[in-house]
Amino acid sequence: MNRIIEIQELRRTFQVGSEQVHALKGISFFINEGEFVSIMGTSGSGKSTLLNILGCLDRPTSGEYFIDGTAASKRTKDELSTLRNRKIGFVFQSYNLLARTSALENVELPLLYNSAIPSKERRERALHALEQVGLQDRLHHMPNQLSGGQQQRVAIARALVNDPVILLADEATGNLDTRTSYEIMSLFQKLNAEGKTIAFVTHEPDIAIFTSRTVQLRDGHIVRDAPVTPKAAAESLAALPVDVDF
Amino acid sequence: MNLFNLLRIAYRALIRNKTRALLTMLGIIIGIASVIAMVSLGQSSSKSINDQISSTGTNLIMVMRQNQRQGGVNIGSANVQSLKEEDVTAIMRKAKYISMASPVISASGQLVSGSNNWPGTIQGGNTSLLVIRKYEVASGTMFTEPDVRAAAKVCLVGQTVADNLFSNGENPVGQTIRFGRIPFKIIGVLASKGQNQMGQDQDDIVVAPYTTVQKRILAITYIHMIMASAMSEDVAPQALNEVEGIMREQHKLKAGQDNDFQVRSQQEMLKMMNSVTGFLTVLLAAIASISLVVGGIGIMNIMYVTVTERTKEIGLRMSIGAHNKDILLQFLCESIILSLVGGVIGIIFGLILSYAASAALGWPYMVSTTAVGLSFVVCAATGIFFGWYPAKKAAALDPINALRYE
Numbered sequence: 001m002n003r004i005i006e007i008q009e010l011r012r013t014f015q016v017g018s019e020q021v022h023a024l025k026g027i028s029f030f031i032n033e034g035e036f037v038s039i040m041g042t043s044g045s046g047k048s049t050l051l052n053i054l055g056c057l058d059r060p061t062s063g064e065y066f067i068d069g070t071a072a073s074k075r076t077k078d079e080l081s082t083l084r085n086r087k088i089g090f091v092f093q094s095y096n097l098l099a100r101t102s103a104l105e106n107v108e109l110p111l112l113y114n115s116a117i118p119s120k121e122r123r124e125r126a127l128h129a130l131e132q133v134g135l136q137d138r139l140h141h142m143p144n145q146l147s148g149g150q151q152q153r154v155a156i157a158r159a160l161v162n163d164p165v166i167l168l169a170d171e172a173t174g175n176l177d178t179r180t181s182y183e184i185m186s187l188f189q190k191l192n193a194e195g196k197t198i199a200f201v202t203h204e205p206d207i208a209i210f211t212s213r214t215v216q217l218r219d220g221h222i223v224r225d226a227p228v229t230p231k232a233a234a235e236s237l238a239a240l241p242v243d244v245d246f
Numbered sequence: 247m248n249l250f251n252l253l254r255i256a257y258r259a260l261i262r263n264k265t266r267a268l269l270t271m272l273g274i275i276i277g278i279a280s281v282i283a284m285v286s287l288g289q290s291s292s293k294s295i296n297d298q299i300s301s302t303g304t305n306l307i308m309v310m311r312q313n314q315r316q317g318g319v320n321i322g323s324a325n326v327q328s329l330k331e332e333d334v335t336a337i338m339r340k341a342k343y344i345s346m347a348s349p350v351i352s353a354s355g356q357l358v359s360g361s362n363n364w365p366g367t368i369q370g371g372n373t374s375l376l377v378i379r380k381y382e383v384a385s386g387t388m389f390t391e392p393d394v395r396a397a398a399k400v401c402l403v404g405q406t407v408a409d410n411l412f413s414n415g416e417n418p419v420g421q422t423i424r425f426g427r428i429p430f431k432i433i434g435v436l437a438s439k440g441q442n443q444m445g446q447d448q449d450d451i452v453v454a455p456y457t458t459v460q461k462r463i464l465a466i467t468y469i470h471m472i473m474a475s476a477m478s479e480d481v482a483p484q485a486l487n488e489v490e491g492i493m494r495e496q497h498k499l500k501a502g503q504d505n506d507f508q509v510r511s512q513q514e515m516l517k518m519m520n521s522v523t524g525f526l527t528v529l530l531a532a533i534a535s536i537s538l539v540v541g542g543i544g545i546m547n548i549m550y551v552t553v554t555e556r557t558k559e560i561g562l563r564m565s566i567g568a569h570n571k572d573i574l575l576q577f578l579c580e581s582i583i584l585s586l587v588g589g590v591i592g593i594i595f596g597l598i599l600s601y602a603a604s605a606a607l608g609w610p611y612m613v614s615t616t617a618v619g620l621s622f623v624v625c626a627a628t629g630i631f632f633g634w635y636p637a638k639k640a641a642a643l644d645p646i647n648a649l650r651y652e
């Protein structure tokens with residue numbers, strides 16, 4: 001099976017004043033194509049630090065990292081930018097959409113930084129991505145004209161538009177209510193079923209149950225890495241009492 | 247990243263904040279508009295002065311009395327008696343580049359006709375004075391050689407004098423006016439010439455034979471000034487030198503001795519006026535460019551504040567693949583677009599402003615293509631210069647920190 005991500009003995013140490021903070025203390029694992037992995041752990045356990053390295057936003061202090069077969073641990077800033085642009089799709093907790101910019105233009109954004117893509121194809125791919133997240137009738141809405149869940153869908157569409165080898169999400173449901181969280185998880189499950197590899201950081205166990213594998217971090221170490229039988233988010237959604245807000 | 251995408255990104259970023267973009271541009275708009283207006287108006291004014299001096303005749307050459315010093319005291323030129331009728335005769339006889347010359351003697355006093363009176367100046371000359379000074383006779387005739395010889399009490403009046411002395415519209419020609427105690431018969435009225443470049447009314451004039459002014463009014467033996475015409479404009483400089491030589495000879499000045507007279511040509515006047523208006527134009531443009539610099543700093547200020555305000559946006563752009571260079575160019579592009587668009591609006595305003603002003607002042611409308619071209623270059627330079635620092639700051643941000651920024 002195709003290894004999308006492989007890390008070996010990954011360490012990340014932060015220098016805070018004279019003190020050293022070891023956020024990641026040598027972790028190794030790999031993610032295969034088509035997996036839906038949740039990365040769990042308490043606050044400060046190193047989830048975001050790990051995800052930033054996986055997403056090529058940060059470089060490990062030591063250890064090896066391969067994404068889609070290419071070594072990413074010793075790249076320059078610009079090379080990492082290009083890697084992010086071609087191979088990675090990010091979904092953030094706070095959506096990070098450009099204000100006063102339509103959904104369509106927000107989704108087009110990553111492709112503007114890839115000069116190999118002509119404007120016609122850019123438009124088509126953005127439309128397709130918005131269709132995948134079910135927002136084909138909200139193309140020209142501004143972020144402030146969309147609900148939180150819809151904004152997160154736009155952000156997911158933006159992450160999908162460059163056809164990344166992996167989707168990385170950091171607390172992507174952290175700002176949403178239960179119903180909307182389930183909807184988003186259901187969307188992730190659908191994308192995963194279509195073949196997308198997904199790594200999903202969360203500290204909520206009832207969100208992690210929708211993924212097929214859980215990596216548990218504690219204090220910079222992996223304490224558990226086990227496959228789980230994912231629950232269908234659509235079913236949980238249907239099971240929610242109607243008209244009741246959580 | 248290709249240029250088209252870069253422009254699209256910068257344009258979209260600006261359009262998201264139209265009001266701010268417009269306010270930022272305001273400084274540049276005002277700066278460029280005032281530079282354009284100042285330079286255009288400067289050119290208009292010097293053009294209008296040129297036109298007027300040319301209309302007085304650029305082949306006019308004047309010989310004037312030199313201010314004299316007695317024991318270090320400047321006693322002015324009023325009592326200097328160095329110019330004589332013979333000087334005029336000598337110039338006419340010897341000069342190759344001079345077509346006409348006339349002595350000029352002026353006397354000021356009250357002109358009276360019946361119950362009307364008008365303070366005026368009688369200018370005495372010979373029969374060629376009108377041609378030298380480019381006056382024309384509107385009605386009546388010019389005085390003649392015999393009039394000059396006889397010191398006849400005849401005169402021609404300018405339009406202003408005629409209007410003031412004959413306020414109920416009778417024909418001045420044939421009437422008699424008094425200058426002091428002396429009665430003058432009006433034999434002609436001069437065609438109107440309007441104001442000269444100094445704003446003086448050229449129609450406020452009375453012309454009479456110089457002999458009459460010299461002998462009957464002032465009772466002097468010398469003359470005040472010599473006015474002469476060069477053969478053509480082209481030979482005016484040679485004519486000037488020639489006249490100076492003849493005058494030195496006439497006054498028996500040895501080599502190394504200073505002139506006891508001054509020779510001036512209208513061309514010199516023109517040059518002098520041009521250097522004055524040129525200096526004024528530069529001065530005004532310099533003052534106006536200060537506002538341009540202030541405008542540029544305004545752009546830098548806003549762009550700088552924007553970088554902080556847009557930290558999250560920058561972080562996001564980096565996280566989806568923007569290189570440092572892309573961020574740098576985006577911010578640079580934004581400030582260049584701001585200053586160029588501001589510049590174009592400024593140029594339009596400047597042109598409208600200078601058009602309105604020169605129309606109001608009655609000056610010819612001049613568009614300085616150099617100023618317009620230069621403004622454009624200055625705008626682009628302003629955009630780059632003042633956009634560079636904020637752009638550099640934006641590009642130096644770390645994506646993780648930028649994304650976390652609240």
Ligand SMILES: Nc1ncnc2c1ncn2[C@@H]1O[C@H](COP(=O)(O)OP(=O)(O)OP(=O)(O)O)[C@@H](O)[C@H]1O
Pocket residue numbers: 014015016021022023041042043044045046047048049050203
């Ligand atoms: N830039 C940094 N400088 C210094 N220390 C850092 C930095 N980023 C993270 N850390 C430290 O690394 C450790 C792991 O942080 P991280 O953000 O990965 O935690 P997390 O698991 O994502 O927590 P949460 O669930 O609260 O988001 C923490 O102790 C944190 O203080």
Ligand SMILES: [Mg+2]
Pocket residue numbers: 047048049
């Ligand atoms: Mg975190």
